[in-house]
Amino acid sequence: MNAFAHALLPAAARGLFDDEALCRAMLDFESALARAQAEEGLIPADAAEAIADACAGLVLDAQALTDAARHGGAMAVPLVAMVTQALQARGAGDAARHLHKGATTQDVVDTAQVLMTRAALAPLLAALEEAIALLRQQAADHARTPMLARTLLQPAQVTSWGLKCAGWLLPLQRSHVRLQALAVQALALQLGGAVGNRSAMGEAGERVAARMAALLGLAAPAGSWHTQRDTWLRLGLEAAVLAGSLAKIAKDLALLSQAEIDEVAEGPGPGEAAQGSARGGSSAMPHKRNPVACMQAIAACAPVPGIAATLLATMAHAHERALGEWQAEVAVWPQLWIQVFGATSAIRDALAGLRVDASRMAENIGRTWGLVHSESLTQALAKALGPQAARARIQSLGPQAMATKTPLPELLCADACVLALPPGQRAALQAALHAACDLERAVEASARQCLQWLHEDGDDPEDPS
Numbered sequence: 090m091n092a093f094a095h096a097l098l099p100a101a102a103r104g105l106f107d108d109e110a111l112c113r114a115m116l117d118f119e120s121a122l123a124r125a126q127a128e129e130g131l132i133p134a135d136a137a138e139a140i141a142d143a144c145a146g147l148v149l150d151a152q153a154l155t156d157a158a159r160h161g162g163a164m165a166v167p168l169v170a171m172v173t174q175a176l177q178a179r180g181a182g183d184a185a186r187h188l189h190k191g192a193t194t195q196d197v198v199d200t201a202q203v204l205m206t207r208a209a210l211a212p213l214l215a216a217l218e219e220a221i222a223l224l225r226q227q228a229a230d231h232a233r234t235p236m237l238a239r240t241l242l243q244p245a246q247v248t249s250w251g252l253k254c255a256g257w258l259l260p261l262q263r264s265h266v267r268l269q270a271l272a273v274q275a276l277a278l279q280l281g282g283a284v285g286n287r288s289a290m291g292e293a294g295e296r297v298a299a300r301m302a303a304l305l306g307l308a309a310p311a312g313s314w315h316t317q318r319d320t321w322l323r324l325g326l327e328a329a330v331l332a333g334s335l336a337k338i339a340k341d342l343a344l345l346s347q348a349e350i351d352e353v354a355e356g357p358g359p360g361e362a363a364q365g366s367a368r369g370g371s372s373a374m375p376h377k378r379n380p381v382a383c384m385q386a387i388a389a390c391a392p393v394p395g396i397a398a399t400l401l402a403t404m405a406h407a408h409e410r411a412l413g414e415w416q417a418e419v420a421v422w423p424q425l426w427i428q429v430f431g432a433t434s435a436i437r438d439a440l441a442g443l444r445v446d447a448s449r450m451a452e453n454i455g456r457t458w459g460l461v462h463s464e465s466l467t468q469a470l471a472k473a474l475g476p477q478a479a480r481a482r483i484q485s486l487g488p489q490a491m492a493t494k495t496p497l498p499e500l501l502c503a504d505a506c507v508l509a510l511p512p513g514q515r516a517a518l519q520a521a522l523h524a525a526c527d528l529e530r531a532v533e534a535s536a537r538q539c540l541q542w543l544h545e546d547g548d549d550p551e552d553p554s
Contacts, residue, residue: 106423191289199279281313356442459497
């Protein structure tokens with residue numbers, strides 16, 4: 090990553106899949122393989138101990154490893170050479186002939202990817218849980234806070250800020266559940282050997298795999314998955330779906346924070362006072378407070394669909410070992426998790442300090458001069474004039490309401506077709522027209538839906554118990 094990429098992501102993202110993490114994960118694979126094979130009697134116990142000790146104390150030269158893999162096409166060859174040198178330096182050179190027994194490059198790299206993904210999933214889920222909790226609180230606190238719903242970026246009807254937050258909340262909760270469920274199977278050991286049948290370990294292969302999986306804290310699959318990537322990629326694709334949900338939240342928040350709308354605003358960033366400048370400031374315009382967290386989330390999510398498409402495109406592995414497809418997968422897999430973690434962290438930060446201006450939300454509703462209540466106004470008017478006539482009058486008077494800044498119910502009450510009604514019917518209709526624009530009444534359906542969603546998830550925000 091260059092400096093621009095680093096500036097868009099939290100510092101914690103940088104170490105998730107870095108060279109140090111990869112090297113350590115591959116060494117952990119070799120150590121566990123040797124220990125498991127020793128426990129099954131396939132290699133001497135002292136050789137396994139020497140290999141484990143060498144792996145524990147070795148710091149691999151990541152650049153040399155990469156250069157050698159680029160030349161030979163297989164990372165296990167230089168890896169084995171480096172561990173062998175470490176064994177020789179420790180006076181345990183004889184143990185080297187038992188190193189990497191029955192395994193292949195894909196076993197090492199796939200398992201290393203699994204170990205790094207498990208490590209990356211923990212902070213991702215933690216940030217996601219924080220974002221979920223923040224949204225739940227917003228939804229509970231603002232179930233009946235009226236705001237404009239907007240369709241095709243235009244004012245539509247009245248909804249509630251709570252329902253909007255609950256709508257963002259649900260897909261995050263679903264991804265949280267599914268990521269954990271998919272991880273149970275996907276975070277599995279890879280050990281297949283040359284063609285996936287563990288032939289070099291004979292009948293002990295399955296037992297070695299089970300022991301290795303236990304040592305590494307991974308699932309033990311029935312066999313190798315080196316060319317069957319469906320379970321593995323489902324985990325990655327769920328992360329990509331999460332990115333889409335996060336991008337939607339970021340875009341909505343950014344739009345609502347525009348000065349012309351001004352219904353929400355990001356709060357101060359971490360350590361803003363110490364930095365001596367406002368978060369989201371401009372080099373040219375001192376007044377600006379840009380929605381930086383939303384920007385970071387949107388930018389982090391932007392590459393994810395392309396990465397997901399690449400992962401799907403790599404599934405057509407040739408025969409028993411892919412020629413380029415697997416290599417392309419492992420090259421982009423880390424970036425997926427880094428981007429999604431970055432987006433999750435940014436959304437959490439945006440929500441953590443979010444300022445909600447309920448009065449501005451009500452003001453923006455008022456600036457529509459009653460047009461957002463057109464559906465309920467039509468229903469009230471239709472009882473006296475019929476549906477077609479009611480719709481025609483509202484369509485005719487709507488532009489006048491906006492042009493003269495006169496509430497639409499007032500124009501309707503003074504309209505000739507209403508004034509022509511018998512006094513009793515006219516008075517009842519005029520009362521109904523004003524009632525149709527009552528905000529508490531207008532927000533009720535959204536509040537009910539919001540509270541229902543929260544209650545169905547096992548938490549009734551109106552129940553103090």
